[in-house]
Amino acid sequence: MKHYLQFSDFSADEYAYLFQRAAVIKAKFKGYEKYHPLADRTLAMIFEKASTRTRVSFEAGMYQLGGSVVHLTTGDSQLGRAEPIEDSARVISRMTDLVMIRTFGQDKIERFAEFSRVPVINGLTNEFHPCQIMADLFTFIEHRGSRGDAGDALSCLQGKVVAWVGDGNNMANTWLQAADLLGFTVHVSTPGGYEVDEKLAFGGKPHRAGCYKVFANPMDACRGADLVTTDVWTSMGYEAENEARRKAFADWCVDAEMMSAAQPDALFMHCLPAHRGEEVMADVIDGPQSVVWDEAENRMHVQKALMEYLLLGRLA
Numbered sequence: 270m271k272h273y274l275q276f277s278d279f280s281a282d283e284y285a286y287l288f289q290r291a292a293v294i295k296a297k298f299k300g301y302e303k304y305h306p307l308a309d310r311t312l313a314m315i316f317e318k319a320s321t322r323t324r325v326s327f328e329a330g331m332y333q334l335g336g337s338v339v340h341l342t343t344g345d346s347q348l349g350r351a352e353p354i355e356d357s358a359r360v361i362s363r364m365t366d367l368v369m370i371r372t373f374g375q376d377k378i379e380r381f382a383e384f385s386r387v388p389v390i391n392g393l394t395n396e397f398h399p400c401q402i403m404a405d406l407f408t409f410i411e412h413r414g415s416r417g418d419a420g421d422a423l424s425c426l427q428g429k430v431v432a433w434v435g436d437g438n439n440m441a442n443t444w445l446q447a448a449d450l451l452g453f454t455v456h457v458s459t460p461g462g463y464e465v466d467e468k469l470a471f472g473g474k475p476h477r478a479g480c481y482k483v484f485a486n487p488m489d490a491c492r493g494a495d496l497v498t499t500d501v502w503t504s505m506g507y508e509a510e511n512e513a514r515r516k517a518f519a520d521w522c523v524d525a526e527m528m529s530a531a532q533p534d535a536l537f538m539h540c541l542p543a544h545r546g547e548e549v550m551a552d553v554i555d556g557p558q559s560v561v562w563d564e565a566e567n568r569m570h571v572q573k574a575l576m577e578y579l580l581l582g583r584l585a
């Protein structure tokens with residue numbers, strides 16, 4: 270049994286398989302083809318933080334694969350009344366086939382997984398957001414891959430430069446893990462005090478030299494990038510820091526000038542929700558280089574491939 274708690278839980282070969290499956294599953298969806306490999310399976314979704322995309326993509330995706338879902342939040346379950354996470358894991362995993370959790374500390378999801386009888390998926394923690402980066406990479410491959418096969422998926426990422434402008438947060442940490450594994454480079458630019466934490470991102474394990482580079486100036490991070498990406502200045506759980514962050518992040522707003530420093534065909538991505546005029550200007554996120562709506566939709570397609578893989582293993 271496998272869990273998906275961080276991006277580094279899977280190998281490059283597994284990602285090549287998942288990207289190929291996501292393309293197959295997406296084509297079935299676009300062609301209105303019924304595909305119910307997860308009939309009679311149930312996904313439990315536990316949300317301790319708000320969500321639009323993660324909920325809709327997992328819920329719609331599971332139904333489309335023939336399964337069903339149970340939606341739990343802190344407010345409407347015993348999770349919010351201090352039932353130990355270990356007990357919740359034991360109980361929920363005896364009645365369902367798969368669990369997706371969005372919570373605060375990564376330690377919580379790790380503990381849940383330890384006591385779960387079924388695979389557990391990270392739907393965002395303070396530290397990581399692996400499903401989002403899987404969708405982002407799949408979106409990049411769709412737009413920039415040429416052959417459309419599994420080998421192409423990974424080769425189209427190799428040697429590329431992704432510019433990360435903004436907070437050294439769950440998204441940034443996950444980009445670092447992806448770059449290490451899949452052979453591209455992340456140019457990271459954050460305000461002082463909001464840097465990525467290498468120990469956290471790589472869990473204290475060795476990583477590929479040069480998989481990320483730090484730039485004080487966000488313009489320098491964007492120079493020559495194949496993809497420019499950013500995220501909210503204040504992530505969920507950090508609301509008390511909002512005012513200080515608004516001041517610190519004022520120069521970390523992706524605008525047309527930053528995009529013009531990148532490759533002429535650079536893509537722009539944002540995991541959403543976005544704040545126009547804060548981390549990104551409207552003419553960038555709503556402009557021709559932005560692929561944010563494909564990126565959001567692809568959450569569902571990659572997660573369907575992920576759920577199929579965790580429950581049925583490799584098909585053909």
Ligand code: CP
Binds near residue numbers: 320321322393542
């Ligand atoms: N990108 C993302 O995870 O969005 P939600 O918070 O709406 O789920």
Ligand code: NVA
Binds near residue numbers: 438504505540
């Ligand atoms: N970094 C953001 C991502 C939201 C999808 C957060 O954690 O709130």
